[in-house]
Amino acid sequence: MSKVVDGIIKDWGDRVGYGKVKRGKKQRNIRGGKLDFGKAPPMVKRSEPRTRLKLTMQKAPEVMVKISGGGKSMRHIKAHMDYISRNGTVEIEDENGNLHLGKEDVRDVRDSWAHGKARIPAEEGTRREAFNIVLSMPPGTSRQAVKDAARAFAAERFGNHQYVFAAHDDEKHPHVHLAVKAVDKNGVRLNPRKADLQQWREHFAETLREQGVAANATPRRARGQVRKAEKQELIQMQRRGVEPAVKAAQKAAVVAEVRGEKPVLNPAQQRIEAARKETVQAYGQVAKALAAGDAEDRALAVEVVQFVQAMPPLKTAHQLAVEAVRARIAGKGGQERGTEGRERSGEDQDQGRKR
Known part of the structure; x- marks a missing residue:
């Protein structure tokens, strides 16, 4: 029964x-480059059905994951990195777990993006070269848990991309700004759609629950x-x-x-x-x-x-x-x-x- x-x-x-997952190429939403199936973005983690239903009935806090923008040039990316690092006064962390603090460190990160395998134009280009993503939870949620969950989410979802993230404590709701380079190390261009955002929400909620936070993504x-x-x-x-x-x-x-x-x-x-x-x-x-x-x-x-x-x-x-x-x-x-x-x-x- x-x-x-x-x-x-x-x-x-x-x-x-809730939990609709696109399979095959559409699930990854890629354009250009050569896909390495061994390093493809993972399928969203799945809680067992009763857990999701109970969280919904309990009206567990809902995660928010949104794309707030993204630059088409290094000028735009510089402005965003300056913003999330508060001009070098807030620590940012990259995909390798390295911490960067200060204007010089932030500049080094930008240079590594600009001159990497997939170069980014200095001025306005025709395509988005980065995605600015905000991960947040309602006030009262552990800020450390949100940051740790964001770190796990970014590593699992964008592990083949260059990215940096920073946690901001200047608002009541704990949130993390995540900047992801659009083209990954294999030349695959990130092209998220509406269905991907729902998957990202569910994935982030899962990582929060692993931190002991009741979180949902209905x-x-x-x-x-x-x-x-x-x-x-x-x-x-x-x-x-x-x-x-x-x-x-x-x-x-x-x-x-x-x-x-x-x-x-x-x-x-x-x-x-x-x-x-x-x-x-x-x-x-x-x-x-x-x-x-x-x-x-x-x-x-x-x-x-x-x-x-x-x-x-x-x-x-x-x-x-x-x-x-x-x-x-x-x-x-x-x-x-x-x-x-x-x-x-x-x-x-x-x-x-x-x-």
């Missing part, structure tokens, strides 16, 4: 996009989430007091709809609803299978049901903003009516006293 349940849980993971749909996280560049602009044009347009659309103009329709709504339906069905099958198991499985089945019931509604950021504005307007109207009522009541009392 346990094997049957595990199979159903594995099917749940595949259906909600796709949004597995958590019932609809809205994407706001882009960091927009957040940074708003912190500087600059309103991005896209935010201004979004506010204007909200105001227009509240005033009774044509509502903004989400072109992906049908697709989102279909994905939610499939996700709920997958959880339903898991809960049904677990309900027929032992006491531990039955308890997990209850968690699954409660998890699905608590999923957020399928509403876009625009819809939620419109509802919030309408609620504020209704609230102000109610307060005004209540004030008027209290004023009338006071007038009546005064008249009564006069009588």
Whole structure:
């Protein structure tokens, strides 16, 4: 029975996009160069299905792995290395485990990238020559564990590339900046796609769990989430007091709809609803299978049901903003009516006293 349940849980993971692995050449996403199959990037590590399901039910902290940019020339790469090393004041570590501190050390690393087997142009080129990757966890996570997990992740995932990474402690959430040279030692060019980012998230979560940190890497749909996280560049602009044009347009659309103009329709709504339906069905099958198991499985089945019931509604950021504005307007109207009522009541009392 346990094997049957595990199979159903594995099917749940595949259906909600957790653990999907592309195989063959597409999994490696390469262009150019000669691939050395003995040094190919590893398949993502895989936790057993129950572990992933339990972490999801427990709402374990989600890892974040994103590509924040990448240079097309040494000028861009220099700027990024200066940034992650804080102009040589923060220690950076390379793929060989060597530590570099100070402007001269950082310059030596840059020179080794520029004049290596795959040379990088000094000025703007046509292709990305490096990938800047950010690995982070929510506040409260051990900073040392995040750094150690990032070291293991980089070695296993990009072991045939030149790379450097640095841990930053100047923000609440512990994070590591990883810069990877695009072309590896065999001339293979890194070409990550959306599926690779999910694999990287799962891989980083695995390395964190090896450090004793409860970490998960579920796709949004597995958590019932609809809205994407706001882009960091927009957040940074708003912190500087600059309103991005896209935010201004979004506010204007909200105001227009509240005033009774044509509502903004989400072109992906049908697709989102279909994905939610499939996700709920997958959880339903898991809960049904677990309900027929032992006491531990039955308890997990209850968690699954409660998890699905608590999923957020399928509403876009625009819809939620419109509802919030309408609620504020209704609230102000109610307060005004209540004030008027209290004023009338006071007038009546005064008249009564006069009588």
